[in-house]
Amino acid sequence: MSVDGEAVQVRDEADEPGWEVDPDDEWGTAVITTVGRQLKLRRESVGMRVADFAAAMGYGDDLAYKIEAGNRIPRPEYLEKADEILGAGGLLAAMSEDVAKVRYPxxxxxxxxxxxxxxxxxxxxxxxxxxxxxxxxxxxxxxxxxxxxxxxxxxxxxxxxxxxxxxxxxxxxxxxxxxxxxxxxxxxxxxxxxxxxxxxxxxxxxxxxxxxxxxxxxxxxxxxxxxxxxxxxxxxxxxxxxxxxxxxxxxxxxxxxxxxxxxxxxxxxxxxxxxxxxxxxxxxxxxxxxx
CATH class of the missing domain: 3.30.870 (Endonuclease; Chain A)
Structure with missing residues (x-):
């Protein structure tokens, strides 16, 4: 797959699984839901489709959809790269600290x-x-x-x-x-x-x-x-x-x-x-x- 003429290696969910959200963790669920919503709003504000965003990130569409829906915990490096691609000026990357905590049961x-x-x-x-x-x-x-x-x-x-x-x-x-x-x-x-x-x-x-x-x-x-x-x-x-x-x-x-x-x-x-x-x-x- 290529974006702007450059070849991009796409990693599927098995390659970069992220983390499942614990449904009994109310605080964790709230954090991941908020992060997913912010990712989606930022992506839409720059007019980028999910498929294009996922390709630029180097991951499959399915993982991007799950993270935006609050069903998957993104790794810190995912947020850092998304921040760069979407030009968020550090707002998305700043969420990495709370997201890192949610990774733990x-x-x-x-x-x-x-x-x-x-x-x-x-x-x-x-x-x-x-x-x-x-x-x-x-x-x-x-x-x-x-x-x-x-x-x-x-x-x-x-x-x-x-x-x-x-x-x-x-x-x-x-x-x-x-x-x-x-x-x-x-x-x-x-x-x-x-x-x-x-x-x-x-x-x-x-x-x-x-x-x-x-x-x-x-x-x-x-x-x-x-x-x-x-x-x-x-x-x-x-x-x-x-x-x-x-x-x-x-x-x-x-x-x-x-x-x-x-x-x-x-x-x-x-x-x-x-x-x-x-x-x-x-x-x-x-x-x-x-x-």
């Missing part, structure tokens, strides 16, 4: 928001590594084990959401991050040996950050108050906090100070019984050498 988006606001994070993991500790390939392999199986679109969104949460390590001022991981989470070869090796190397790198503490609970330490599953507590600048545990309070998030004290007490004991940070790094290096 509502539940994960809310969690990421809380993590981005926390001044302290306490986390004990008994089955898997905490999401913010995971490399992208490890996260993809782990999320691929879910049943029912995630569709390709759902998997990509979940991986992108989990990877985005790692921004917590780059915040300024830096929050205090404390993790205690069961030994089994370091040894289970999620994604294969090489994926696990790179994940262990990543943990060692994170452990060197001054505001990050990564401790290991060896399997040989049989009796401790974390046998019921994961525990997590997030503390905020205003003195409030939110926490949850797999075997406490119906696994629901809690904010009541009395319930939070229970979780902090349990986490404190777990942390005290785990290996120290230096011992834990040595332990991870040992597991890496054995892998």
């Amino acid at each position: 509502k539940k994960v988006r809310n969690l990421a928001k809380l993590e981005s606001q926390a001044v302290e994070l306490l986390s004990y993991g008994s089955h898997n590594l905490h999401g913010v500790l995971q490399t992208e390939e490890y996260a993809r392999s782990l999320l691929s084990t879910r049943r029912p199986t995630l569709s390709e679109d759902e998997l990509e969104r979940a991986v992108a959401a989990r990877t985005a949460r790692t921004a917590v390590f780059e915040r300024s001022p830096a929050p205090e991050l404390s993790f205690v991981q069961e030994e089994v989470t370091l040894r289970r070869p999620i994604g294969g040996i090489m994926v696990l090796r790179r994940q262990l190397e990543h943990l060692l790198e994170l452990a060197q950050l001054r505001h990050v503490s990564i401790q290991v609970m060896p399997t040989s330490h049989g009796d401790h108050p974390g046998t019921g599953g994961r525990i997590q507590v997030l503390k905020f600048h205003d003195g409030t906090a939110v926490g949850r545990a797999d075997d406490e309070f119906g696994s629901r998030p809690v904010t009541d100070p009395r319930q939070l004290r229970i979780l902090e007490l349990r986490y404190g004991i777990i942390r005290a019984e785990a290996l120290t940070g230096r011992e834990s790094s040595a332990f991870i290096e040992q597991v890496l050498g054995e892998t």
Whole structure:
């Protein structure tokens, strides 16, 4: 196909799938509907047909129609190119930030928001590594084990959401991050040996950050108050906090100070019984050498 005499390679929806809109995400649906409407109005204002616009963009007509109808989440680069082609002066590209947030499932988006606001994070993991500790390939392999199986679109969104949460390590001022991981989470070869090796190397790198503490609970330490599953507590600048545990309070998030004290007490004991940070790094290096 050519536009103004120039050959244009057209990518269909399978090549550049974008993201499906979650019908239960009211805010996300509103954002994408608004973006689609603005794209359509801008295209019509310059007198460009959908087919011509899609060709200039390098995508199929079907994707352009779905995005304008608010049925498809455009990638940031789609909006940036559309802004250029339609001469929007940055108005369309400026929507990329909100659109990027909509890509992530509502539940994960809310969690990421809380993590981005926390001044302290306490986390004990008994089955898997905490999401913010995971490399992208490890996260993809782990999320691929879910049943029912995630569709390709759902998997990509979940991986992108989990990877985005790692921004917590780059915040300024830096929050205090404390993790205690069961030994089994370091040894289970999620994604294969090489994926696990790179994940262990990543943990060692994170452990060197001054505001990050990564401790290991060896399997040989049989009796401790974390046998019921994961525990997590997030503390905020205003003195409030939110926490949850797999075997406490119906696994629901809690904010009541009395319930939070229970979780902090349990986490404190777990942390005290785990290996120290230096011992834990040595332990991870040992597991890496054995892998």
